Amino acid sequence: MIYKRLEFKNMAGQKVKITEIPVLDSRNPHYFLVHARLQALAAFIYNNPDSKTSYSFHDYLKRKMKWSDFIQLYRTEQYSHNA
Template identity: 55%
Template sequence: MLLFKSLEFKNQAEQKIKVMEIPVLEASHPHFFMIQTRLQTFVSFIHDNPQQKSCYSFREYLKRKMSWSDFKELYRMEEVNKNKA
């Protein structure tokens, strides 16, 4: 089962920001390092560039930044669990 976490922080303009749908992966997962790096890049960009939005989906960001096959592989676990229910 794929778990998700959220992250809340204040950007440079003291605006409260929330990043949702961050996948929680074990360190042995093949995409662990890539997800950690992408998350750090994404959060740094949001922190340094004040935006109108206060809530962001990390999943939507990954959909644009990852190859489609890697994205499907990462989120495949969620689809399998939904089909079992």
């Protein structure tokens, strides 16, 4: 899975990073859920300046999603014979 990172400044002007954001195809069933959660997290961080400068989106989703959906989102496909 490919991950991206988002960097921005919050209300107080402090640089903040959100890491481990999965890159999903728009046809993926979890696409809307991931983007809605990302917007919610970014808005929360922007409006509530905290001493923390780096956030893991992976850990955030682990706390906020149903476990079965989380496993399905982050599962890796096993290939036989190194294909």
